[in-house]
Amino acid sequence: DTAVSQTPKYLxxxxxxxxxIKCEQNLGHDTMYWYKQDSKKxxxxxxSYNNKELIINETVPNRFSPKSPDKAHLNLHINSLELGDSxxxxxxxxxxxxxxxxxxQHFGDGTRLSIL
Amino acid sequence: xxxxxxIPQYQHVQEGEDFxxxxxxxxxxxxxxxYKQRPGGHPVFLIQLVKSGEVKKQKRLTFQFGEAxxxxxxxxxxxxxxxxxxxxxxxxxxGQNFVFGPGTRLSVLP
Numbered sequence: 001d002t003a004v005s006q007t008p009k010y011l012x013x014x015x016x017x018x019x020x021i022k023c024e025q026n027l028g029h030d031t032m033y034w035y036k037q038d039s040k041k042x043x044x045x046x047x048s049y050n051n052k053e054l055i056i057n058e059t060v061p062n063r064f065s066p067k068s069p070d071k072a073h074l075n076l077h078i079n080s081l082e083l084g085d086s087x088x089x090x091x092x093x094x095x096x097x098x099x100x101x102x103x104x105q106h107f108g109d110g111t112r113l114s115i116l
Numbered sequence: 117x118x119x120x121x122x123i124p125q126y127q128h129v130q131e132g133e134d135f136x137x138x139x140x141x142x143x144x145x146x147x148x149x150x151y152k153q154r155p156g157g158h159p160v161f162l163i164q165l166v167k168s169g170e171v172k173k174q175k176r177l178t179f180q181f182g183e184a185x186x187x188x189x190x191x192x193x194x195x196x197x198x199x200x201x202x203x204x205x206x207x208x209x210x211g212q213n214f215v216f217g218p219g220t221r222l223s224v225l226p
Binding site: 040041042044090104106107 | 213
């Protein structure tokens with residue numbers, strides 16, 4: 001019954017590896033997002049997808065690539081992981097519309113990524 | 117670019133005391149949202165304000181949107197231990213971008 005689910009919950013890996021985080025929402029929403037929350041709790045939007053179209057990419061390194069097979073899924077793939085990538089990554093979704101940002105967002109539980 | 121600030125960064129209160137956090141944007145906003153994140157949890161949507169000067173209440177929580185639509189506040193009356201967490205405002209710059217404030221971390225001492 002979870003509305004926005006992310007896997008895995010925890011991810012511990014070595015620098016230089018490639019990893020993916022999966023996200024699925026069963027709310028029927030049109031827009032999905034990825035956020036990064038650093039150790040100081042700053043929440044920064046990374047990507048959002050609306051009906052499989054990327055509508056924002058906030059100066060995120062191209063080592064990060066979102067992949068959306070359908071509107072219920074938005075996965076995050078990260079290449080060549082670096083120490084600074086350690087953070088909590090949250091997936092979220094919202095009903096969307098002409099402006100995705102005027103709708104409440106529903107967040108997943110987060111994926112805690114630790115780079116050794 | 118758009119910046120959203122919040123004060124205070126931290127607030128410690130005794131249970132039963134009131135609490136207020138303030139949110140200020142460098143640009144005019146089309147709407148502002150408030151979220152609460154419990155320790156170890158994820159942000160949870162609380163409310164959205166759209167109109168200039170709007171005031172909304174949810175039980176002990178009162179939310180205001182400034183007349184110029186550049187600032188907002190969240191006031192909690194008679195805090196309880198269940199109010200512990202970080203409160204974030206997030207501003208929508210007419211669809212251009214969506215920025216979270218740095219949050220105010222609230223501790224409530226029983």
